[in-house]
Amino acid sequence: MLLLRRCHGLTRCGPLNIQRHQVTPAVASCAVRLLSSREDQRWYQRAHGPSWRHALAGLLAGTGAVLACGLHHHHKAEQADTTRVQAIEKTSSLPIFTQKEVYSHRSLENGVWVTYKGGVYDITEFVSMHPGGDKIMLAAGGPLEPFWALYAVHNSEHVLEMLSEYKVGELSAADVKKQQSVKSSDPYSSDPERHPALRINSLKPFNAEPPSEILSDSYITPSAIFFKRNHLPVPAVDPASYQLRVEGLPGELTLSLEELKTRFPKHTLTATLQCAGNRRSEMNKVKQVKGLNWGIAAISNATWGGARLRDVLLAAGYGPDVARQACHVQFEGLDKDVTGTTYGASIPLNKAVSEEGDVLLAYEMNGEDLPADHGYPVRVVVPGTVGARNVKWLGKIIVSSEESSSHWQQNDYKGFSPGTDWDTVDFKAAPAIQELPIQSAITTPADGAAVDRSAEEVTVKGYAWSGGGREVVRVDVSVDGGKTWQVAQLRSGEKGPEPSPPPGRAWAWKLWEVTAPLPPDAQELEIVCKAVDNSYNMQPDTVPPIWNLRGVLSNAWHRVKVTIREDDSEE
Amino acid sequence: MLLLRRCHGLTRCGPLNIQRHQVTPAVASCAVRLLSSREDQRWYQRAHGPSWRHALAGLLAGTGAVLACGLHHHHKAEQADTTRVQAIEKTSSLPIFTQKEVYSHRSLENGVWVTYKGGVYDITEFVSMHPGGDKIMLAAGGPLEPFWALYAVHNSEHVLEMLSEYKVGELSAADVKKQQSVKSSDPYSSDPERHPALRINSLKPFNAEPPSEILSDSYITPSAIFFKRNHLPVPAVDPASYQLRVEGLPGELTLSLEELKTRFPKHTLTATLQCAGNRRSEMNKVKQVKGLNWGIAAISNATWGGARLRDVLLAAGYGPDVARQACHVQFEGLDKDVTGTTYGASIPLNKAVSEEGDVLLAYEMNGEDLPADHGYPVRVVVPGTVGARNVKWLGKIIVSSEESSSHWQQNDYKGFSPGTDWDTVDFKAAPAIQELPIQSAITTPADGAAVDRSAEEVTVKGYAWSGGGREVVRVDVSVDGGKTWQVAQLRSGEKGPEPSPPPGRAWAWKLWEVTAPLPPDAQELEIVCKAVDNSYNMQPDTVPPIWNLRGVLSNAWHRVKVTIREDDSEE
Numbered sequence A, B: 001m002l003l004l005r006r007c008h009g010l011t012r013c014g015p016l017n018i019q020r021h022q023v024t025p026a027v028a029s030c031a032v033r034l035l036s037s038r039e040d041q042r043w044y045q046r047a048h049g050p051s052w053r054h055a056l057a058g059l060l061a062g063t064g065a066v067l068a069c070g071l072h073h074h075h076k077a078e079q080a081d082t083t084r085v086q087a088i089e090k091t092s093s094l095p096i097f098t099q100k101e102v103y104s105h106r107s108l109e110n111g112v113w114v115t116y117k118g119g120v121y122d123i124t125e126f127v128s129m130h131p132g133g134d135k136i137m138l139a140a141g142g143p144l145e146p147f148w149a150l151y152a153v154h155n156s157e158h159v160l161e162m163l164s165e166y167k168v169g170e171l172s173a174a175d176v177k178k179q180q181s182v183k184s185s186d187p188y189s190s191d192p193e194r195h196p197a198l199r200i201n202s203l204k205p206f207n208a209e210p211p212s213e214i215l216s217d218s219y220i221t222p223s224a225i226f227f228k229r230n231h232l233p234v235p236a237v238d239p240a241s242y243q244l245r246v247e248g249l250p251g252e253l254t255l256s257l258e259e260l261k262t263r264f265p266k267h268t269l270t271a272t273l274q275c276a277g278n279r280r281s282e283m284n285k286v287k288q289v290k291g292l293n294w295g296i297a298a299i300s301n302a303t304w305g306g307a308r309l310r311d312v313l314l315a316a317g318y319g320p321d322v323a324r325q326a327c328h329v330q331f332e333g334l335d336k337d338v339t340g341t342t343y344g345a346s347i348p349l350n351k352a353v354s355e356e357g358d359v360l361l362a363y364e365m366n367g368e369d370l371p372a373d374h375g376y377p378v379r380v381v382v383p384g385t386v387g388a389r390n391v392k393w394l395g396k397i398i399v400s401s402e403e404s405s406s407h408w409q410q411n412d413y414k415g416f417s418p419g420t421d422w423d424t425v426d427f428k429a430a431p432a433i434q435e436l437p438i439q440s441a442i443t444t445p446a447d448g449a450a451v452d453r454s455a456e457e458v459t460v461k462g463y464a465w466s467g468g469g470r471e472v473v474r475v476d477v478s479v480d481g482g483k484t485w486q487v488a489q490l491r492s493g494e495k496g497p498e499p500s501p502p503p504g505r506a507w508a509w510k511l512w513e514v515t516a517p518l519p520p521d522a523q524e525l526e527i528v529c530k531a532v533d534n535s536y537n538m539q540p541d542t543v544p545p546i547w548n549l550r551g552v553l554s555n556a557w558h559r560v561k562v563t564i565r566e567d568d569s570e571e
Helices: A002-012 A025-036 A038-061 A071-081 A083-088 A099-103 A124-129 A133-139 A145-150 A157-164 A257-263 A280-286 A309-315 A320-325 A349-353 B002-012 B025-036 B038-061 B071-081 B083-088 B099-103 B133-139 B145-150 B157-164 B257-263 B280-286 B309-315 B320-325 B349-353
Strands: A111-116 A119-122 A167-171 A199-202 A207-209 A243-247 A253-256 A266-274 A299-308 A328-336 A342-348 A360-365 A379-381 A394-400 A439-444 A450-452 A457-465 A472-478 A489-491 A510-517 A524-533 A558-565 B111-116 B119-122 B167-171 B199-202 B207-209 B243-247 B253-256 B266-274 B299-308 B328-336 B342-348 B360-365 B379-381 B394-400 B439-444 B450-452 B457-465 B472-478 B489-491 B510-517 B524-533 B558-565
Touching: A099 A111, A111 A124, A111 A133, A124 A133, A133 A145, A253 A257, A253 A309, A257 A299, A257 A360, A266 A360, A266 A379, A299 A309, A309 A349, A309 A360, A309 A394, A328 A349, A342 A349, A439 A524, A439 A558, A457 A472, A457 A524, A472 A489, A472 A510, B099 B111, B111 B133, B133 B145, B253 B257, B253 B309, B257 B299, B257 B360, B266 B360, B266 B379, B299 B309, B309 B349, B309 B360, B309 B394, B328 B349, B342 B349, B439 B524, B439 B558, B457 B472, B457 B524, B472 B489, B472 B510
Parallel strands: A243 A394, A450 A558, B243 B394, B450 B558
Antiparallel strands: A111 A119, A119 A167, A199 A207, A243 A253, A266 A299, A299 A360, A328 A342, A328 A394, A360 A379, A439 A457, A457 A510, A472 A524, A489 A510, A524 A558, B111 B119, B119 B167, B199 B207, B243 B253, B266 B299, B299 B360, B328 B342, B328 B394, B360 B379, B439 B457, B457 B510, B472 B524, B489 B510, B524 B558
16 A cells, blocks of 8 residues: 555655655565566656666665666667767776875765775766765765665666766776875874765864764665774774783783784674764753763674684683683783883783683674775774773783773773762762673654655664673564553674674674654654663663763664655645 | 761651661761760760660661671670660560561551561561661561661671660571472462562562662672562472483483582682563553563672583583584573473573683582572572573473574563664564663662752662673762762672773672762752773663663663752751
8 A cells, every 4th residue: 555655655756856755665666666667667767767767777776676687688789879878988098086186075065985996986967866865976086885885785887887886087096095104294194085974073082973864774784985093193004013912810922913814713703883972062051071972883893804812812821820810801902102102902811811702813804805994904893892992903912810001992992970070070989881882873864854744654763782792682663752662673693683792792783773653743753762672681772861071882772853845745 | 077967967856767777888987987886875875775886886777887896795684774675675484476466567557577497476566767878678577688788787696685675586497498299280389488678570470579779789799689570480300319411412411410510610609690670660651561660770790609600511511612603501490380291491501601601500609509490409690691591390491503592582581772662663674682782770769769968969879780701880869850960889799899800701790889060050850870891892772762662671771769858967
C-alpha cells in the first residue's frame, strides 16, 4: 500500500525531486520492477525526459538493490539517442589540474569537482540528479573513493560509465602520490592530507569526525572518514627502522615491524572505537565543559589486523609470576609534544593477557596498512575500551605494577559527579575510563529536518554500541519524545546479519533502523533512541544528571527534532 | 558545632526519646565522653533516672563504638543501688515456653518476647529504651541472633548482662532443635521455619525480603534475614545420600557431599545476590506487571564457601575440545513441582570455566552449612549474575551446546521494551538475563519519614551494586529531586575499607552514606540516589521508559520523600 503510494509519487516528480524521497528497499524494488518492463520504462521516460536512466539507476545505487534486469544492454543500445551524453563524452587528452584547483570547486556556483583514481570530474550537473541528495556535496573538492566505499553499489560498471561522462581532466602526478615528505619548522608539518568531508574540531592537533548523516550508511567506516582524535602532531615513522620495545618482563624484547608481522600469527577483528568525548556538544548545551565540541560521530567501526598483544607478552616471558606483581600494561606513543613528552596510557593486565580480551598490536586497518592518522605503522586496538587507551604510533609496551603516569591516564579521561567543578575536582578520586557505557545515537533524520505529511511515516536510523564486549540486544525508538517506544531492527556485520559473538566479545557496533508512522496530529516530532546491552544496561534519560566538567561519557538518550511539512499538493 | 547541638539535645530528652535520635559516630563519641567523666555521668544520671546506664549503653551498642572507659567495673560496683535490676534478676528454674507462645508476644499490649540461645526474654519494658528505636520490634516473637549478627556490638558481656535481667523462661527443647522432619501431604511441609522479621511476598513458594530499613546496617547480611526467593517447595535433602552428577563431559562424574568438600580446594568469596525482580513494586506503580511485588530488599550480601565449579568441570574432563562444541553449563535443582519438573537454569560456559569467573558450588553461607532456604546442601553461586542462575539444592550439572530448556531460562527472566505487551511478546527475541545492570537504593530514611528542622541536615544511607564484577565507583545523592548532587562515602568490606578487587571481580555491594544540609526553605525533600560502576554505567532517571511486562531490571534512580518537621521548641 505504502509502496504503491510511493511509486505513484515517483510518477509525478521531476528528476530534480527524486533525491528528496527516502529511498527504502521497498522503493528500490519498485524501481527494479519499473526497469524490467519495456512499457514501464517508456512511461517513466516520458515523465522524466532524457535523464530518466540516470535518475532511476541512481535511485538503485543509493539503495544497494541489485541491478538484475539487463539495464546495461538497453543502456548501450539507446546511448546513441541521448545527445546530452554524447556532448559530454571525452576520450582524448585532457588538461592537468592540481588538488588545489580541484578543491576550489566545491559549490554549484563555482562548479562541483571531484577526483577518482587520478581523474578529475566536474559533476555540477549531476548533483541535482543524485539520489542520495546533498550527501554528494560532502565529496566536493576531494576524492570520491571513501564515499564509494561507503556505498558499495557505486562500484559497478554502470556507475563508472556514468561517471566517465563528466571527466574534465587529470590530477597532477605530484598530487596523486600525496606529498608527505614536506619538512618545515611546524611540528604538524608531517601531518597527512585529510579528506575534505571530515568535520574538523581542531586542526592542530587534528581532530575531526565524519558527517553524522553518513555515519551509519556503512557497517565498516572507510578509513579516510573514520573519526580522528590526535593529541599531538602525527610522527613520521620510517617503517624500515621502526622498533617496538617491550619492557617489564623477564625477557625484554625489541621487535622490528617485519618481526611483528612474521613472528606472530595475524589476527583480524572488527571493533568500534569511540572517543570518551563523543557527543560532548550535548553537555555543552547544559553548561560549558572543557574539551573538543564533538557531535555524535566521534565513533567509527573498522576491521583491524595485527599480532595479539597476549602473544607478544608471552614471547617476552609473561607468566603467572608476573601476574602476581604487575597489574597494568602501559603504552607509549611515538608522538611527542615540544618538550619531548610522549602520549601514553595503560590498560589492566588481565585485559591485555586474556585470550578473550582480543587486544591487538594492529598494523592493518580495513585491509591496508594503517593510515598515518591512525597510528602507522603500529597501534594498539583495545576492543571495548575508550579510544584514548588505543595508543597510536606505538613505541613501547611496559608491564608494570602502576598505571601509566601520563596526563591522559591520571588527570583526564575520568568521570565525575555533576556537582564536581574545577575548584573541587580530585582526579585521584575517579578511576581512569576503560570500558565505555552503553551508547546510541540517531544519524537520520538530522536534527531540524522536515518530513512530508504525505509520507505517513518516518524512517529513523542510527548506531548503538556498548563497551566491555557487551552486545547491544535492543534499541528502542520513540517519535513522541519518549512516551511510547518501538523496537528497531538491528544490523550486525558487513554483509548481513551475523551470529552473536561469544559472550563478552561483542566489539563492533550495531546499526539500526525503524520506520514509525507519523502521529496524525503532530506538527513536530521529538525522535529519541536508547539502547540496551546484554547486561541490560540502559542509557540515562537526560544529560544534566550525567554532566561532568570534562564532558566525557555523554550517553543520555539521543534526541532530534523534526518538523512535519504539510504537503499541499496532496490535499 | 552540630555535635554540640546534639549532645545538648540529649541532656533535655528523657530515655523514652533517645531512640528518636539518629545515632551517628559523632554522637557515640560524645556518649563515650559522657561515660568517661564521673561528673558527666552524675549529670546524665540526674536527667535520666535509674535507667541511665541502659540508655547510654544502648546508645553505644547501636553505633558500634567501643566501650573503652571501664563502664563494666562501675556497673558491677553500682549494681546494688539499682532496685529495678534486682527485682527482675532471676537465676532459678524458669517456666518452659513453646515457640508458639513466644510468637504470640509481639506487641507492647501483649508483651514483647524474644528468644536467645534457648532462653525466653520479655523485653517489653526495654523497647522504649532501645537506641535503635522501633527496629527492636522486628525481632518480636522470634530469635535475637540474626539481629545481634547485624549489630555486632550486642555480643559484649555488658549487653548479655543487660539481657539477662529480662529472662522469663526457657524455650522448649523440641523448639530449640527445629522440627524439620514433619511429614504431610503439603508439598511445602519440609519448608523450614523462617525469621518473623522477613517481609513475606509469597508463602508457598516462600519469597520474602528483609526489612529495607535494616538492610544496609550490616555489610554481611545474616543468613536468617537474607532475602529468600524460592520457586518451588524446599526439598528435604539427606546429606549422607546426596549426590551431585556432572554430565556432558568426557569423564562423567558423581560426587557425594563429602567428596565435593574433600577432593576440591575450598574457596570463599563475598558476593551479593539480587533477584531480577528487586524493586518491582516501583514498576507496578507505573502499570501493573506480573510478578512478586518486591520492595528494594530483594538483594543481600553473604560470604560463600565451596568448591570452584571450574575445578569440578576440569576433574570431569573439561578441556579445549569441549569448548569447541559447548557454550553453556546447565544446572538442575532438586526442588520439583507436582509434575516432577525441577528448577533449572544455565550460564555461559566461559563464565563457568574462567579462573576469574569465581563460580562456586557452595556448601557454606556466612561460615555455616547452607540453610535449607538457601540450597542445603549445595547451591551454585554465580557472582555478578542474576539470582535465578544461582541454582539451589543442586542435583545436576550439564555441559551443553544449549541453554537450559527450563521455563525460567526460556520464558522468564528476560527484559523487553516498554512497548511490548503480553499479546506481542516473543520470549525468543530477548537474551536470558545473566549479568545485572548498575543498581542502588536508599535504605534510610524511609519513604514518608520526617526529619526535624533543628537537625539542620539529613543522613542518607543505602546500598549500590553492579553485575558482571563491575565495581561501584561513585554514588550521587540529591535532596532536591535530582537538581543538585552530592557524592556519598562508600563502604566496602565487613571491617572497614578494603582495596579494590581485581578488575571485573567486584562481586559484593558497597554500602554508602552521605549527610546533606536541609535546604532552608524546603518543607519536603525528594531524596534521590544513583550509582556509577567502573564501566561508567549509570542508572536510568525514571521508571516508565524501562517498564517491562515482567517487571524485571527495575534500576531507575531510587527516590524517597521525606517531610521536614518544624521543631517548635527551638523557636
